[in-house]
Amino acid sequence: MKTDNAVIEMSSRAVKRLPKILNRFQSSSFPDNAPTLLKNEQWLESFDRKIGYNERELELSYESVPMGAKFPVKINSIPSKGRYIEIESPLSYFTSTSYFRKFNKHSRTQGNFVDSRIVRCKSGSGGSGCISFARDANHRIGPPDGGDGGRGGDVYVKAVEGMNSLAKLKSSYIAGDGGSGAARQLDGAAGKDILIKVPIGTTIRWSLDPDDVRQRIEKDMQADKNKSLKDILNSRMIDLKCVGKYYQDVDTYFMQLFRNTRPLMDSWIFKHKTREYHEDKAWFKQLNQNMIGYDKSLHYNELRNDKFPLFGIDLKETTKTPICLLHGGEGGLGNMHFLTSMIRNPRFARVGRYGLHSHFLFELKSIADLGLIGLPNAGKSTILNKISNARPRIGDWKFTTLIPTLGTISRGITKSSFTVADIPGIIEDAHLDKGMGLEFLKHIERSRGWVFVLSLEDNAPLNDLMLLIKEVGGMDEVMKRNVLVVCNKADIGRDSPQYMGKYLDILNFCRTQSWDCLPISALKGANIDLLVDKMARCAGTD
Numbered sequence: 131m132k133t134d135n136a137v138i139e140m141s142s143r144a145v146k147r148l149p150k151i152l153n154r155f156q157s158s159s160f161p162d163n164a165p166t167l168l169k170n171e172q173w174l175e176s177f178d179r180k181i182g183y184n185e186r187e188l189e190l191s192y193e194s195v196p197m198g199a200k201f202p203v204k205i206n207s208i209p210s211k212g213r214y215i216e217i218e219s220p221l222s223y224f225t226s227t228s229y230f231r232k233f234n235k236h237s238r239t240q241g242n243f244v245d246s247r248i249v250r251c252k253s254g255s256g257g258s259g260c261i262s263f264a265r266d267a268n269h270r271i272g273p274p275d276g277g278d279g280g281r282g283g284d285v286y287v288k289a290v291e292g293m294n295s296l297a298k299l300k301s302s303y304i305a306g307d308g309g310s311g312a313a314r315q316l317d318g319a320a321g322k323d324i325l326i327k328v329p330i331g332t333t334i335r336w337s338l339d340p341d342d343v344r345q346r347i348e349k350d351m352q353a354d355k356n357k358s359l360k361d362i363l364n365s366r367m368i369d370l371k372c373v374g375k376y377y378q379d380v381d382t383y384f385m386q387l388f389r390n391t392r393p394l395m396d397s398w399i400f401k402h403k404t405r406e407y408h409e410d411k412a413w414f415k416q417l418n419q420n421m422i423g424y425d426k427s428l429h430y431n432e433l434r435n436d437k438f439p440l441f442g443i444d445l446k447e448t449t450k451t452p453i454c455l456l457h458g459g460e461g462g463l464g465n466m467h468f469l470t471s472m473i474r475n476p477r478f479a480r481v482g483r484y485g486l487h488s489h490f491l492f493e494l495k496s497i498a499d500l501g502l503i504g505l506p507n508a509g510k511s512t513i514l515n516k517i518s519n520a521r522p523r524i525g526d527w528k529f530t531t532l533i534p535t536l537g538t539i540s541r542g543i544t545k546s547s548f549t550v551a552d553i554p555g556i557i558e559d560a561h562l563d564k565g566m567g568l569e570f571l572k573h574i575e576r577s578r579g580w581v582f583v584l585s586l587e588d589n590a591p592l593n594d595l596m597l598l599i600k601e602v603g604g605m606d607e608v609m610k611r612n613v614l615v616v617c618n619k620a621d622i623g624r625d626s627p628q629y630m631g632k633y634l635d636i637l638n639f640c641r642t643q644s645w646d647c648l649p650i651s652a653l654k655g656a657n658i659d660l661l662v663d664k665m666a667r668c669a670g671t672d
């Protein structure tokens with residue numbers, strides 16, 4: 131009796147729920163926006179016809195990016211049929227010397243200043259497509275409704291105000307992979323994009339994998355123990371594949387970036403029936419043929435997008451729209467795309483495309499109107515201290531300045547202000563990496579004017595000037611800019627004919643080059659106002 135009551139109670143509960151259940155069955159219908167059988171067939175056939183692509187048909191459009199400065203490359207082959215231009219270049223252009231310095235003497239930095247980083251970047255892989263079949267009350271198994279995988283995340287870069295060092299950059303940036311597709315035609319979530327923020331004045335170049343470079347360096351060092359790191363990096367040549375608007379204009383050269391790819395059969399995922407089962411079927415072989423065409427279309431699309439300017443990009447001002455360094459991989463197709471008259475139950479879907487993996491060399495080049503060049507102890511920091519708001523370290527020993535310091539010189543509301551960069555002192559054979567080397571020259575490379583600071587206290591300041599000119603790249607390099615020669619420490623032995631002689635030698639030389647020359651005492655503040663006027667002229671702001 132007790133049991134009967136329980137049964138009655140249960141069935142009355144079921145009867146109460148019945149309208150709800152029925153309602154659910156009636157309202158559930160198969161997804162109506164899945165591609166139809168006919169659409170799928172037309173779509174798949176279109177790829178069969180597109181197998182033969184002409185590589186040169188790929189247009190070379192690229193989102194507009196601020197290009198970096200050219201450097202010499204040897205062009206070994208130009209495309210007569212294919213797409214690639216083979217170039218040869220010294221290893222040094224595609225890596226960072228300071229990165230490999232064994233005993234990094236430049237690590238004695240002041241504060242948190244880092245101006246060169248090799249960064250590993252990876253865009254996300256596409257998510258896998260889903261294998262699913264719609265169900266409802268009337269159909270145990272309905273049409274395929276597996277959604278597509280989401281796109282892999284991209285890696286972007288952007289120059290922003292308020293940063294003045296690359297110290298905060300991470301050693302690697304990895305964008306998110308796309309999510310897998312789901313039943314009911316749901317596409318997977320797109321992978322998370324990465325945005326790398328850098329200071330204004332940063333240049334970015336494609337770089338070789340530092341591990342590969344290290345191996346090459348070690349090999350070369352074993353072969354010739356006397357060779358310096360710099361020699362190896364400059365003499366070792368590498369071959370690279372580039373693309374360009376054919377060969378007419380070097381400016382439009384791009385590095386071609388390549389993704390990993392899978393063999394065709396590995397890009398399928400199967401459910402219920404095995405890969406071997408499918409491989410034997412004629413309808414699957416036909417589908418595979420179509421997929422070769424589809425994969426090719428994806429591949430060409432990737433080739434079109436996956437490129438990076440050979441000479442890098444130069445972020446001289448705030449970036450408005452972030453620039454894409456690496457594009458994420460396309461998501462895999464869900465099984466709803468494979469319903470055809472031959473394939474009623476596609477128990478397979480496709481995996482997503484791989485993301486890209488590459489290294490980039492980030493270098494910060496300060497953007498100062500003027501650069502101060504001098505031997506250590508010439509008084510550069512004292513000058514900057516005197517004329518600007520900057521407070522660089524000053525000391526009576528060599529290499530007080532270990533990092534570049536930027537100062538702004540304001541000249542009231544009627545005249546434009548200008549910026550001056552003080553870089554570490556340069557010594558003989560700095561181009562061979564002596565002293566602080568020449569790496570800091572990049573901070574004044576783009577300056578409109580160079581101010582050579584000489585110390586009249588030295589034995590032969592004119593020789594110092596010649597040495598500095600030689601070290602910074604010779605007269606050709608110097609003549610690209612406005613030049614001002616400053617003879618500092620004029621307070622010492624002011625009245626002695628010896629000091630006067632040194633100054634007159636320099637003055638005569640400067641006259642032959644039509645350069646301005648000025649004696650000053652930064653310590654005593656003598657001729658400082660005149661110096662500021664002449665500097666403004668040299669900076670082109672007067």
Ligand SMILES: Nc1nc2c(ncn2[C@@H]2O[C@H](COP(=O)(O)OP(=O)(O)OP(=O)(O)O)[C@@H](O)[C@H]2O)c(=O)[nH]1
Nearest residue numbers: 506507508509510511512525529530531555652653
């Ligand atoms: N007598 C005299 N001494 C000066 C003058 N200018 C700078 N000095 C001194 O020279 C020394 C070096 O000055 P810094 O300004 O540090 O020289 P620097 O060129 O920046 O040196 P590094 O940092 O090594 O490149 C300090 O002791 C200064 O006080 C000057 O006009 N007269």
